[in-house]
Amino acid sequence: IKGDFKEAENIIEDGLTYFPHCVNLIFNLALVKFYTGKYEKAMEELDRVLSINKYYPDAHYLKGIIYQEKGDLEKAKKEFINEININPGSKRAWKKLKEMKDEK
Secondary structure (H helix, E strand, O other), rough: OOOOOHHHHHHHHHHHOOOOOHHHHHHHHHHHHHOOOOOHHHHHHHHHHHOOOOHHHHHHHHHHHHHHHHHHHHHHHHHHHHHHHHHHOOOHHHHHHHHHOOOO
């Protein structure tokens, strides 16, 4: 909330020493990596999240955002579709797919 990503990362990593398989902490670490532009590290953490819980909400959505940022629209679309398959009520994923409808 404060935008202090370094402090957030330290707190999350400290928490992961006690709870190494806590999917919420891992997802939050992925968010920190995303917001600091470390997309590859964010993807690694998201893959870790999905290996623990393949139905974790917003994991595929965030992967789609990263692919979109990197310019890989096909992979982004697939991730948004995966998110909708897990969470049909994801307005953000539906919105992204609608925006990308005519993009190649």
